[in-house]
Amino acid sequence: MAKFRLDEVDHQILDMLIDNTRTPFTDIAKKLLISAGTVHVRVKKMEEAGIIKGSSLTLDYVKLGYSFIAYVGIFLEKTHQTKFVIERLNEIPNITVAHVTTGKFNIFCKVRAKNTKHAKEIIFMIDDIDGVARTETMISLEESINDKKRLMHSIFNEM
Secondary structure, X not given: OOOOOXXXXXXXXXXXXXHOOOOOHHHHHHHHOOXXXXXXXXXXXXXXXXXXXXXXXXXXXXXOOOOEEEEEEEXXXXXXXXXXXXXXXXXXXXXXXXXXXXOOOOEEEEEEEOOHHHHHHHHHHHHOOOOEEEEEEEEOOOOOOOOHHHHHHHHHHHO
């Protein structure tokens, strides 16, 4: 499949949508001095090319009462159990990210919880999954960097 070419207008559209996915195409068009139809067509092409995959909403989990973040490394009894364990992890809504990894852990997860007691309950749920040999948990003291735009700009500069 050929690499999709983005031009400066595409970059600017993406830049505004990353800031706020709910930005109306008419507002983007006004800022870029193009028509809303042009914005619509370009976004549709980027969606069809798989560059844009849906849109997302960013929540303030602290304001929702879920300020505790833990990272849980999971050791499996046997590697072939990975798919089964991932399916069970997917049933625990507080696990917001899970990666199959190389190195020390077989799976590495991000857990959002209300507090340490709640996190302990979630970690015990992970420990109870068939195939999990043990877990190792790290507590996040602060999320210092969470910036999609820096990577996006770096990618654009490579194009």
